[in-house]
Amino acid sequence: DAGVIQSPRHEVTEMGQEVTLRCKPISGHNSLFWYRQTMMRGLELLIYFNNNVPIDDSGMPEDRFSAKMPNASFSTLKIQPSEPRDSAVYFCASSPPWGGRGNQPQHFGDGTRLSIL
Amino acid sequence: DAKTTQPNSMESNEEEPVHLPCNHSTISGTDYIHWYRQLPSQGPEYVIHGLTSNVNNRMASLAIAEDRKSSTLILHRATLRDAAVYYCILFGGAGGTSYGKLTFGQGTILTVHP
Numbered sequence: 001d002a003g004v005i006q007s008p009r010h011e012v013t014e015m016g017q018e019v020t021l022r023c024k025p026i027s028g029h030n031s032l033f034w035y036r037q038t039m040m041r042g043l044e045l046l047i048y049f050n051n052n053v054p055i056d057d058s059g060m061p062e063d064r065f066s067a068k069m070p071n072a073s074f075s076t077l078k079i080q081p082s083e084p085r086d087s088a089v090y091f092c093a094s095s096p097p098w099g100g101r102g103n104q105p106q107h108f109g110d111g112t113r114l115s116i117l
Numbered sequence: 118d119a120k121t122t123q124p125n126s127m128e129s130n131e132e133e134p135v136h137l138p139c140n141h142s143t144i145s146g147t148d149y150i151h152w153y154r155q156l157p158s159q160g161p162e163y164v165i166h167g168l169t170s171n172v173n174n175r176m177a178s179l180a181i182a183e184d185r186k187s188s189t190l191i192l193h194r195a196t197l198r199d200a201a202v203y204y205c206i207l208f209g210g211a212g213g214t215s216y217g218k219l220t221f222g223q224g225t226i227l228t229v230h231p
Binding site (some may be wrong): 004033035042043044045056059069091103105106107108109110111 | 149151153159160161163164166168194204218220221222223
């Protein structure tokens with residue numbers, strides 16, 4: 001079975017440019033999560049969706065970040081304009097329907113390594 | 118969010134058992150105990166989870182204290198491939214402080230010696 005697919009795997013761009021990260025969750029999963037990992041702050045949850053609806057975006061650092069999930073098989077995380085401090089590894093994860101209980105595992109993609117020059 | 122406490126690092130020899138401890142004294146009744154691990158340059162990988170009873174799967178075993186304030190992840194025979202950062206996380210249902218979210222701490226860095 002295909003796992004969570006993220007693209008691109010690596011992105012290097014200059015400060016001020018728009019960056020779009022993409023994620024395809026596992027088929028049948030209805031929850032999708034975006035995380036960011038840095039040496040300083042570790043793994044942080046940015047936002048998560050349930051049935052394509054954003055449930056909690058309290059981890060989104062500022063208005064430059066936005067995330068969408070137009071359908072059950074695709075999500076984007078956009079940074080506009082990008083800044084050097086946005087450099088990090090961004091992970092997408094998905095999980096099966098969890099019915100309000102914490103008993104479903106999350107499956108992570110391989111991440112996008114983002115470098116803003 | 119409910120907090121967990123893990124040792125910063127542990128070491129093991131190959132083919133020996135490894136017991137990774139986790140304290141979670143503020144766990145609520147709806148919180149499940151999840152373990153993930155992250156190998157170098159990879160995304161986190163689900164290992165195991167449990168609520169009250171001990172659990173076994175092909176990767177590991179999870180031993181949960183009777184009062185649920187601590188748990189131990191057991192790797193029965195460590196291999197070099199098990200060298201990773203191991204995260205113990207409380208993941209909760211409705212009404213809990215960790216509802217819907219995995220909050221990663223610093224984890225335990227496991228080193229496996231040949």
